[in-house]
Amino acid sequence: MNWKTLVFVAVAGAQLAPLADFPQSAELALLMGDLQRLTHKLALSAEAGNVDLAAFYLHESQEQLRKIQTEAPEYENIPVALLIDRLAHPAYEQMQQAVTAKNAKQLREAIQPIVTTCNACHTATQHGFIRITAGPEVNPFNQSFAP
Numbered sequence: 001m002n003w004k005t006l007v008f009v010a011v012a013g014a015q016l017a018p019l020a021d022f023p024q025s026a027e028l029a030l031l032m033g034d035l036q037r038l039t040h041k042l043a044l045s046a047e048a049g050n051v052d053l054a055a056f057y058l059h060e061s062q063e064q065l066r067k068i069q070t071e072a073p074e075y076e077n078i079p080v081a082l083l084i085d086r087l088a089h090p091a092y093e094q095m096q097q098a099v100t101a102k103n104a105k106q107l108r109e110a111i112q113p114i115v116t117t118c119n120a121c122h123t124a125t126q127h128g129f130i131r132i133t134a135g136p137e138v139n140p141f142n143q144s145f146a147p
């Protein structure tokens with residue numbers, strides 16, 4: 001047996017766990033963790049009245065929601081993609097308007113409907129114990145949110 005055959009046999013015999021066996025819930029939790037970070041930074045930017053930064057995190061949040069819809073459209077028979085369409089996406093409209101109008105006061109108020117929606121969906125999916133807050137009082141990041 002030459003080395004090429006050896007490598008072939010080693011690789012062919014390797015028992016890689018099929019990807020489908022990974023629980024989808026773990027993946028959804030990770031995707032949600034990213035969404036949480038983006039939401040927190042959106043809240044900090046909005047609170048600081050930083051329109052450009054809020055616009056950035058608004059866009060990133062919406063991208064993340066679309067990513068969740070694509071990568072975890074269903075979770076334990078819960079239609080995640082559908083719920084995001086009906087509940088989550090519309091909740092960002094007020095923030096979109098505030099960013100377009102460059103209105104700092106509106107920017108601060110627009111975070112609440114978003115956070116309310118996070119919690120509404122957690123309740124609807126039997127995860128009401130995960131309670132999200134806007135949390136703009138403390139900045140835990142090594143980042144300035146000032147305009």
Ligand code: HEC
Nearest residue numbers: 025026028029032033035036039080083088118121125132
């Ligand atoms: C489709 C409904 C839905 C929406 C909308 C939603 N979530 Fe979730 N979220 C879930 C579900 C279901 C889980 C549990 C996932 C699991 O069990 O793996 C979860 C889990 C989480 C977790 C726990 C994972 C962790 O890293 O601690 C956080 C945090 C979270 N969501 C944040 C948010 C935030 C912030 C928003 C709003 C911007 C949001 N979620 C919107 C359904 C939703």
